Amino acid sequence: xxxxxxxxxxxxxxxxxxxxxxxxxxxxxxxxxxxxxxxxxxxxxxxxxxxxxxxxxxxxxxxxxxxxxxxxxxxxxxxxxxxxxxxxxxxxxxxxxxxxxxxxxxx
Amino acid sequence: xxxxxxxxxxxxxxxxxxxxxxxxxxxxxxxxxxxxxxxxxxxxxxxxxxxxxxxxxxxxxxxxxxxxxxxxxxxxxxxxxxxxxxxxxxxxxxxxxxx
Numbered sequence: 055x056x057x058x059x060x061x062x063x064x065x066x067x068x069x070x071x072x073x074x075x076x077x078x079x080x081x082x083x084x085x086x087x088x089x090x091x092x093x094x095x096x097x098x099x100x101x102x103x104x105x106x107x108x109x110x111x112x113x114x115x116x117x118x119x120x121x122x123x124x125x126x127x128x129x130x131x132x133x134x135x136x137x138x139x140x141x142x143x144x145x146x147x148x149x150x151x152x153x154x155x156x157x158x159x160x161x
Numbered sequence: 162x163x164x165x166x167x168x169x170x171x172x173x174x175x176x177x178x179x180x181x182x183x184x185x186x187x188x189x190x191x192x193x194x195x196x197x198x199x200x201x202x203x204x205x206x207x208x209x210x211x212x213x214x215x216x217x218x219x220x221x222x223x224x225x226x227x228x229x230x231x232x233x234x235x236x237x238x239x240x241x242x243x244x245x246x247x248x249x250x251x252x253x254x255x256x257x258x259x260x
Binding site for chain 1: 162163165166168169170172173174175176177179180186188189191192193195196199200202203206207209210215218219221222225226228229232233236239240
């Protein structure tokens with residue numbers, strides 16, 4: 055079935071994207087870069103995995119619930135990332151910048 | 162394939178948990194816990210289809226709600242130190258000082 059293959063592709067791509075985000079949040083050197091890795095991969099990984107599951111479900115109540123979960127995630131995940139970055143910036147946490155010329159100033 | 166997706170989500174959750182335990186600042190920990198919660202929602206959804214009981218999707222929906230509220234509450238607690246301060250004046254002062 056074409057739908058099954060498409061669903062598998064979506065599920066595996068979503069899982070791979072999640073692992074990429076996990077490696078990013080584990081290895082990046084700074085809070086803002088870690089937030090970048092986490093916040094960006096969260097939304098697309100959730101979309102791909104829920105889309106794959108929705109193709110398995112067909113037109114049913116489960117597909118509606120998956121769409122509801124995705125709508126909620128796509129609203130709250132960027133909001134949480136923005137609140138995190140805003141709070142970190144207001145608390146004075148500075149991003150780690152390159153010091154090639156020996157200057158660590160920003161702006 | 163559902164098992165492969167759930168294993169990938171579990172690996173991601175493990176990496177986020179390592180960052181949540183070892184994060185230097187509290188914001189690192191909150192970001193990692195936020196990612197952990199999002200992946201938990203996805204894992205519950207995959208597990209619902211893996212076991213064939215799609216009623217479990219309601220739990221995933223409720224977990225997404227609780228995760229967002231919990232992250233915002235933990236963020237307010239870390240930023241202000243309490244839950245009861247109105248943050249207008251502090252934010253105003255901090256903005257005026259920073260810019």
